[in-house]
Amino acid sequence: MASLTVHSCVACGACEFPPRLLCPACGARDFVEIDAGLAKVEEVTALHRRPGEDGGDGAPAWLATVLTAAGPRVIARLEHPFGAGAVVTLSIEADGAILARPPTRDSSSPPPHAA
Amino acid sequence: MAARPDPAQRDFAGVAIVAAVEVPYRRHAPPGTTTAGLLAAALDSALDAAGIGTPEVDGLGVASFTLPPDHAIDFAWRAGLRVRWCMDDCHGGASGVNLLRSAARAIQAGDAEVVVLVSGDHFEAADFTALVENYNATTRAYLRPLRTGGPNPLFAMLTQRQMTATGLTRDDYAALCIAQRAWAARNPRAVYREPLTREAYFAAPLVAEPLCRFDCVPVVSGANALVLTAATHRCARGASVGIRALRAAYNFDHQHGDGLVTGLASIRDALWCDAGLSPERMDVVSVYDDYPAMIVAQLADLGFAAAADVADETGRLRALIHRRIAAGELAVNPSGGQLSAGQAGAAGGMHGLVEAVVQLRGEAGERQVEDARFAVVSGYGMVQYRYGMCANAVVLERTEAPWRR
Numbered sequence: 063m064a065s066l067t068v069h070s071c072v073a074c075g076a077c078e079f080p081p082r083l084l085c086p087a088c089g090a091r092d093f094v095e096i097d098a099g100l101a102k103v104e105e106v107t108a109l110h111r112r113p114g115e116d117g118g119d120g121a122p123a124w125l126a127t128v129l130t131a132a133g134p135r136v137i138a139r140l141e142h143p144f145g146a147g148a149v150v151t152l153s154i155e156a157d158g159a160i161l162a163r164p165p166t167r168d169s170s171s172p173p174p175h176a177a
Numbered sequence: 178m179a180a181r182p183d184p185a186q187r188d189f190a191g192v193a194i195v196a197a198v199e200v201p202y203r204r205h206a207p208p209g210t211t212t213a214g215l216l217a218a219a220l221d222s223a224l225d226a227a228g229i230g231t232p233e234v235d236g237l238g239v240a241s242f243t244l245p246p247d248h249a250i251d252f253a254w255r256a257g258l259r260v261r262w263c264m265d266d267c268h269g270g271a272s273g274v275n276l277l278r279s280a281a282r283a284i285q286a287g288d289a290e291v292v293v294l295v296s297g298d299h300f301e302a303a304d305f306t307a308l309v310e311n312y313n314a315t316t317r318a319y320l321r322p323l324r325t326g327g328p329n330p331l332f333a334m335l336t337q338r339q340m341t342a343t344g345l346t347r348d349d350y351a352a353l354c355i356a357q358r359a360w361a362a363r364n365p366r367a368v369y370r371e372p373l374t375r376e377a378y379f380a381a382p383l384v385a386e387p388l389c390r391f392d393c394v395p396v397v398s399g400a401n402a403l404v405l406t407a408a409t410h411r412c413a414r415g416a417s418v419g420i421r422a423l424r425a426a427y428n429f430d431h432q433h434g435d436g437l438v439t440g441l442a443s444i445r446d447a448l449w450c451d452a453g454l455s456p457e458r459m460d461v462v463s464v465y466d467d468y469p470a471m472i473v474a475q476l477a478d479l480g481f482a483a484a485a486d487v488a489d490e491t492g493r494l495r496a497l498i499h500r501r502i503a504a505g506e507l508a509v510n511p512s513g514g515q516l517s518a519g520q521a522g523a524a525g526g527m528h529g530l531v532e533a534v535v536q537l538r539g540e541a542g543e544r545q546v547e548d549a550r551f552a553v554v555s556g557y558g559m560v561q562y563r564y565g566m567c568a569n570a571v572v573l574e575r576t577e578a579p580w581r582r
Contacts, residue, residue, distance in 0.1 A: 080315045080562055086431045105334040109385045112326025113309070113396060114302035125323060125330045125385075127563070137331065137563065139323050159322035 066152035066160055067095035068132045079134035099131030100165060103148040106140065128152065128162055138162040187451045189420035192281040193413035193576070195404050196227035197534035200297065201366050202399035202519040212243040212299040215400040215521075217256055219295050223402035227412050229291060236262035236289030236405075238280055240272035240296035240523040242308050252295075262289035270465045270558025271425070271567035272296060273401075273527035278423050278571075280405050290407050297400025298522025305396055308522070315562050328467075328560050329393055333385035335436045335564055336470040340387070342437055343473075344491035347387055349498050350469035351378040354391045354516055356503045357466070361513025363544035368397055368519040392469055397519030401527040403534065416538045419576045421551075422451035425569035436564030439471075439557055441478035444570065449480070452572040454551060456480045459572075461536045461552035462507065463529025466514040471565075473498075475555050476509070479570065508546045511536065530554045530571070537575040550575045 068079040073090035079098070084091055108122035124140035128150065138152060138160040150162040200218045203210075216239065224231065237260050239249035247255070249265045262283045266272045273296060280292040300308075309327035311317050325331065339345060354373060361367035373391060381389040406412050408419075424447055426440030449455055456479060464475040473494060476482060484496040501507040512518050512532040515525050533552035535541050555570040 080319055086428075105337045107330045107333040107337070107385045108383070109326065109330045109333075111382065111384050112324070113329075114306055115326070123324065125325065125334075127334050135563065137320060137323065137325070155322065157322045158318050160319065 063153045063155055066098040066136065066154045068098050068130060068134050069093040070096045077133040079136055096132055098152050101128045101130045101150050101152050101162065103144050103146055103150060103162065104129055104135070105146060106143065126162060136160055187422065189281050189423065191408050192284050192420060193406055193408045193410070193417035194534050195406050195412040195417050196223045197403050197531040198222040198226055198401065199366060199528070199531055200400040202368050202397040202521050204368055204395060204397050204519065206299055206398040210299050210398055212241055212297060213247060213252060213255060215297045215299055215398065216241065216244070216252060216295045219297060219400035219402035220256055220293055223293060223404050227404040229404065229412060231257050233291050234258050234293050235260055236280060236283055236292030238264050238266060238276040238292065238294040240266040240268070240276060240526060241298055242522045243298045243300065243304055262292065268526065268559055268567050269523055270467060270526045270565065271556035271569050272523050273530040274423065274554060274556040274569040274571050275425065277403070277530065278425070281420055284405060284407050290410065292405045294403045294405070294527070295400060296527040297524040299398040300396055300522065313561065319562070329388060330385040331560060331563055332468045332470065333388045336387055336468065338435050339437050339470045339473065343494055345473065345494060349495060350392060351375055352498050352503045353469045353472055354378060357510050357514045358517050360511045360544055361517035364513050364518065367513040367517050368395055369517045388468065391516070394467055394515045394520035397521050399519065399521035399524055401524045401531045403527065403531065417576055418534050418537045419574050421454065421572040421574045422448050423571040424448045424451070427567045432561050432563055432566070437474055439474055439478050439565070440568035441475055441555055441570055445478060445480055448570055448572065454572060459551050459553050460508065460546050460549040461511060461533050462509045463533045463552065463554040464509065465529060465555055465557035466510055466516050467520070467558065471557060472509070475557060479553060479555060511541070511544050511546060526556050526558065533573055537573060
């Protein structure tokens, strides 16, 4: 598990996630990874059923659109069904899953943008 | 969006759509069904409708997710076509209009004279999972590990944003689903034809909140096809259909927005200007209906939510949904749309186009819109991460005589 990073264009500073090949703002090719920072939950959906799967009676999966302090929005799985407006930290698991958790006390990232 | 110099040739004169067909969609296709077989059935049926044999075909366009490892040229060979223009199109819900434009330009340029466009997919459950988990590199890397099961949760959250922004409620989305089901009752080829009630809609299992089962397209196997010819071709002597205007906008906001506005908003003025027509003149409207919220977004972007007597946006959208669409005054997705007829993979990008052509040719049977002369068809899709990258639209016109301007 590692903190989620987003991709900042070296030339113009535009921040992107998911990563790009060329910057959509200026066309440059070099990016640096920066910490996504604290993030704010915008929308949450309870996923009850997936196509081709039986069931739907179990506990739903909680998925959210989350606005990062760095700028980009990401789709994350919520550890708990936080409501919209909740502040979370984001980590990325070895398999690529982005998880949202409550911030720990030592979180030093700047607060997220206003919506 | 900043205006760019526009050197595009706006005129689609000299091109006629002479046939439009659908191979019946099936929720569970019989054993032995293959994607190539469905595309071949669509090709055969379209050529039959046009009165053309395979030796006359010199252009082929294909849109399919499940045809690989074959490509368009493999399909051409297997179908016995000798062609001089051949292309693959992988734009999902935007592939029908995208292919239409390329084919029309090929005919105008003289690169081909008789073009067949086919689209379709056959899905087993495992095929569908493989498609949605590997839709693109972003999905494979960042959505597959979340087990989103495809785009439903993404559009559930988009629907929430639209409800917040517009004041629409689940009752409004229900009205759209119910209206399309009422059309489907008159379409013998729709997969779901039994009337849908408000009670049944609200009793349906939730898929990804607030979306219920009726807000999500049923996955089916099937195929569609169109035949285009030069307007001077003998096939264009009958009731053919001409292209008045066609515009596309892909990656218009680079996924930096909320997905509530599609690329159609950026091409609306140019589209209607090119066509010399307005939304009020449309007899048939086909918008890509992967979810009810996207019906609303595309209709608004195309300029259909402009009731002059209503001041606020919520009221204008409700007037469109309830006074015009639910009342049957405006024919939106009169096949029943994908929500009732089913989504056959990439054929979903041609489904609405085929319905519009069928209506303009007067071949729609019980659901025929009386004296249909003009139609607008929009394509939408190819979800990169949070919503679709592609939007395009075409204005079509019934032409009794060969299409010459």
